[in-house]
Amino acid sequence: MTGGAGYIGSHTVLQLTDQGYDVVVVDDLSRGYKDAVDPKLLRVLDIHDTAGLVRVFEEKPCDAVIHFAAFIAVGESMRLPEIYFANNVAGSLSLFTAMVKTGVKHAVFSSTAAVYGMPKTSPISEDLPYAPINPYGESKAMTERILNWFDRIHELRSVCLRYFNASGADPDGRAGERHDPETHLIPLLLRAVKTGEPVNVFGDDYPTPDGTCIRDYIHVTDLAQAHILAVEALLKGAPSKKFNVGTGKGFSVREVIQSVERVTGQKVPYVISPRREGDPPELVADSGRLQKTLGWSPQFPDLDQIVATAWNFALK
Numbered sequence: 011m012t013g014g015a016g017y018i019g020s021h022t023v024l025q026l027t028d029q030g031y032d033v034v035v036v037d038d039l040s041r042g043y044k045d046a047v048d049p050k051l052l053r054v055l056d057i058h059d060t061a062g063l064v065r066v067f068e069e070k071p072c073d074a075v076i077h078f079a080a081f082i083a084v085g086e087s088m089r090l091p092e093i094y095f096a097n098n099v100a101g102s103l104s105l106f107t108a109m110v111k112t113g114v115k116h117a118v119f120s121s122t123a124a125v126y127g128m129p130k131t132s133p134i135s136e137d138l139p140y141a142p143i144n145p146y147g148e149s150k151a152m153t154e155r156i157l158n159w160f161d162r163i164h165e166l167r168s169v170c171l172r173y174f175n176a177s178g179a180d181p182d183g184r185a186g187e188r189h190d191p192e193t194h195l196i197p198l199l200l201r202a203v204k205t206g207e208p209v210n211v212f213g214d215d216y217p218t219p220d221g222t223c224i225r226d227y228i229h230v231t232d233l234a235q236a237h238i239l240a241v242e243a244l245l246k247g248a249p250s251k252k253f254n255v256g257t258g259k260g261f262s263v264r265e266v267i268q269s270v271e272r273v274t275g276q277k278v279p280y281v282i283s284p285r286r287e288g289d290p291p292e293l294v295a296d297s298g299r300l301q302k303t304l305g306w307s308p309q310f311p312d313l314d315q316i317v318a319t320a321w322n323f324a325l326k
């Protein structure tokens with residue numbers, strides 16, 4: 011696995027080891043945390059180091075790679091596109107090259123709803139065309155296309171999982187979300203509750219029932235499980251495929267604030283700020299393909315449950 015010291019990766023390591031899988035984590039710790047992974051599993055390495063990756067695969071032959079390592083902040087990608095293309099595209103290419111060199115033929119790739127840009131329809135199906143509106147989304151679309159060619163030419167089979175809003179924390183409190191800077195709504199709302207510093211709500215004049223943006227929040231443990239099902243399908247010979255990973259239910263920013271207030275028993279201090287450029291009013295997944303093809307279903311579809319796991323981690 012790459013990027014296993016990060017938020018989603020560290021939760022997936024827990025799920026994999028809980029289910030008896032043997033895991034090696036490659037992470038350069040540029041944005042992750044050493045203490046998020048069992049030190050016995052961690053190899054500190056930048057995925058640009060193709061020869062280093064080849065050595066890891068030779069020392070520890072593996073059946074599949076789950077590729078999380080990337081930079082993930084949309085706003086940063088609008089200021090520094092070069093580091094997004096270098097890390098997310100060239101880094102991925104280095105990884106896939108090392109896989110081909112060592113005969114590792116299965117990959118699960120962390121893609122994103124950002125490949126769809128500002129879709130006009132909701133819920134979003136995988137059949138919509140690529141239309142990213144920022145370098146982050148573009149970097150993921152480019153990597154998906156590289157995987158299409160590696161499938162055709164090198165028979166490297168892959169599942170691209172296009173996540174919607176990953177959220178929540180390990181239900182047993184062993185891991186949680188730690189981005190720096192944090193840009194995701196639930197941890198920002200929880201921080202506002204803890205510090206009393208108001209959080210910005212970007213826009214309340216969208217064409218949605220309460221005027222705030224609607225997103226599809228998927229619990230990180232459910233997301234992790236989708237990766238395991240994807241690996242298992244690939245190992246059984248499934249063809250390459252792309253799937254949305256979301257619950258299919260959207261919540262507005264105001265609804266998330268209300269959920270945080272129910273769970274914490276405290277008021278969320280917030281201010282309404284102008285809209286951010288490039289925020290679609292609504293992003294909700296049609297995850298029917300994932301449910302039908304991989305037999306996935308969310309175990310934590312309830313927003314209060316998601317928030318409660320995140321709050322439990324934030325209190326530690």
Ligand SMILES: NC(=O)c1ccc[n+]([C@@H]2O[C@H](COP(=O)([O-])OP(=O)(O)OC[C@H]3O[C@@H](n4cnc5c(N)ncnc54)[C@H](O)[C@@H]3O)[C@@H](O)[C@H]2O)c1
Nearest residue numbers: 013015016017018038039040041042056057079080120176
């Ligand atoms: N968090 C979300 O809501 C979300 C939504 C859609 C897609 N994704 C994708 O999921 C993946 C994981 O996201 P996350 O929230 O866990 O992010 P994260 O920043 O917490 O984790 C990313 C990890 O990758 C590592 N990394 C980055 N560049 C590396 C490199 N060159 N070599 C080795 N390691 C490197 C970082 O150190 C970090 O541990 C990313 O690919 C992201 O684009 C996340």
